[in-house]
Amino acid sequence: MAPIALTHLSSNWKKLQKTLQTKPTRTASPESSKSAAKQRQDSLKRKRSGQVNGGQTNTSSKSVNGATRTSKPLPSRKRQKMEEPPSVGASKKHGDPKVLSRSVSMPTLRQPALLADPKAAAKSISVLEPHPDYPDIENDGLSTTALPGKYVALDCEMVGTGPEPDRDSALARVSVVNFHGHQVYDSYVQVKVQVTDYRTAVSGIEPRHIHKNVARSFKEVHNTLKALLDGRILVGHAVKNDLDALLLKHDKRYIRDTSKYSKFRDISAVPNRTPSLKHLVEKLLGVVIQVGSHSSVEDARATMALFRLEKEGFDTEVMNRYGSIRIETPKGEDEDADVGDGHVVRKKNNNRRKNKKKKH
DSSP states (O other): OOOOOGGSOOOHHHHHHHHHHHSOOOOOOOHHHHHHHHHHHHHHHHHHTTEEEEOTTTEEEEEEETTEEEEEOOOOOSSSOOOOOSSTTTTTTTEEEOOOOOOOGGGGOOSSSSSSSSSHHHHHHHGGOOOOOOOOOOEEEEOOOOOSSSSEOOOOOOOEHHHHEEOOOEEEEEEEEEOOEEEEEEEBBOOOEEEEOOOOHOOOOOOOGGGGTSSOHHHHHHHHHHHHHSEEEEEESSHHHHHHHHHHOGGGGGGTTTTTOOOTTTTTTTTTTTOHHHHHHHHHHHOOOSSSSSHHHHHHHHHHHHHHHHOOOOOOOHHHOOOOOOOOOOSSSSSSSSEESSSEOOOOOOHHHHHHHOOO
16 A cells, blocks of 8 residues: 555644644653552562462451451461569569569578577487497397486388388388487397398398398397387387387377477478478488488487477377376386486485375
8 A cells, every 4th residue: 555645634634743743752750660669569579478388378368158258367486485474483584572572482482491499409419429328339139238218219120022122111120219319229130031122222221231140030129129118108200110010019198209290290391291300300400310321220319309309299299189198117117217327317206205204
């Protein structure tokens, strides 16, 4: 087709040409280009925010029956910083000293080193050391010098027997001390059944101790202890276990058990549980016992020391439970006789002297 000459164009077309030539062309300004770039970048971010590791998040809207429902976003997987509560165990940056001092649990952390009267404790501690006139003689049997007196403390050491050595036990050593802590009796005991656990780390018993050439027979020990405890006040810690091991019985009115005394149970390491002998001695006397293997002589002394510390309280509890009790005098001994420092001391009885004067 041949080109059309300008002379043949209509007047309207000529006007259109002139308008296009006179109208300036629009160029994109720098600001508009920046705005357009920003819009493209935001659009890209919105598209990426809807995908996590190539999958759709719960922020996308869903159409249910024509209605649009937007689910809640999932919690961030970023590990949050753990904050320690402002309690007794909190660090210094969280804890306020004024708040800690009013904490309910604080009294359990404020146990003094010595709960007993220092003077009374010092007097009781004196029985923990052996007297030079009455030295400890291992496996000596019945002492020929130290008299038992009115009060005696008993302790036993056991070994494990049977298929369950932690539960099945047999008597291996017996020790008795008097009111002043002097060793009255000490003996190893023969074990007729097979020993499966000597418990040496705790009991101190070794195979050589219960050999038949060293230890006494159970029958001999049983008969001696039966005569020794007769008519006396027996002091012990969970003493029923010791009596069961010896196959002996003792009148409950004549027993002073440091594991059952109410004042001692109040300071138990575990509330409402039987306090251990070691715990009581440490808290009341300030002395640490049972370091390493146990010694029945040492434990018997420690039990007597605790009894001496609260003798009046023990007697009051027994009197409130059983009434007034008069202990019969053992045969061959004076009722008021007590063992002093190497001598038998007879207490003065003014009532007896007055009665004798009236008769004369």
